[in-house]
Amino acid sequence: MITENEISRKAVRRIAEKMIVAARTAPKARGVDNLILAIAEKEDILEIAEKMKEIGQRINAPFFLRDAENILQASCLFLAAAKINTMGLPVCGLCGFDNCNEKMKQPAVPCVFNTGDLGIAIGSAVSVAANHRVDNRVMYTIGMAVKELGLLGNEAAVIYGIPLSATSKNPFFDRK
Numbered sequence: 001m002i003t004e005n006e007i008s009r010k011a012v013r014r015i016a017e018k019m020i021v022a023a024r025t026a027p028k029a030r031g032v033d034n035l036i037l038a039i040a041e042k043e044d045i046l047e048i049a050e051k052m053k054e055i056g057q058r059i060n061a062p063f064f065l066r067d068a069e070n071i072l073q074a075s076c077l078f079l080a081a082a083k084i085n086t087m088g089l090p091v092c093g094l095c096g097f098d099n100c101n102e103k104m105k106q107p108a109v110p111c112v113f114n115t116g117d118l119g120i121a122i123g124s125a126v127s128v129a130a131n132h133r134v135d136n137r138v139m140y141t142i143g144m145a146v147k148e149l150g151l152l153g154n155e156a157a158v159i160y161g162i163p164l165s166a167t168s169k170n171p172f173f174d175r176k
Contacts, residue, residue, distance in 0.1 A: 008166040012075035013039070015132045016164055019078045022128045023121035029113035034085050035121055036156045040077040044151070048077065048161070051145035067141040073171040074163035078125055078136075079146055081156035082118040086111050108157075115158055122160060135165045137172035 016039045023037050040048060049068040056064025071077060084107065086100035094112040097103040103111065122138060129136040142161025146152060152159060165171055 019125035019128045022124040026121040026124040028117045034083040034114045036081040038079045071163045078162040081159040082114040083155045084157040135170035
């Protein structure tokens, strides 16, 4: 006999995989792909939740603790990150610098196109979850923990996490 819990867990994983495809194929500035995408399960979720709690205590931000408890109810996490690379434009200035050459002197400053592409990719991914009735919520708190843990590598500059669940009530909303 296959239980509902096992079916839901496997189905949510398959949806997370489809979210990866949707994010990867989302439009990108100049066709340049600066995304890093992954799925976290079980042990990784526990490690991320612990790091979120640590961050919350360190910076006195109780919502990190709340979000850490939330993700423990997730079947898996969809992770999306943007690398910081410029588009090599001679004129732009949207990042606050005159051009890409000037911006490159400040390598920690994100290129607006990278973060814009990340937002579009996340939008595509969560639409897949919504179309399959999988509960989700975009959380930057997950991204901060993933970044501190280095789980997506050194190039992952801006990171978001999306916990996924298929239960009778969305555990990521109406939170305390």
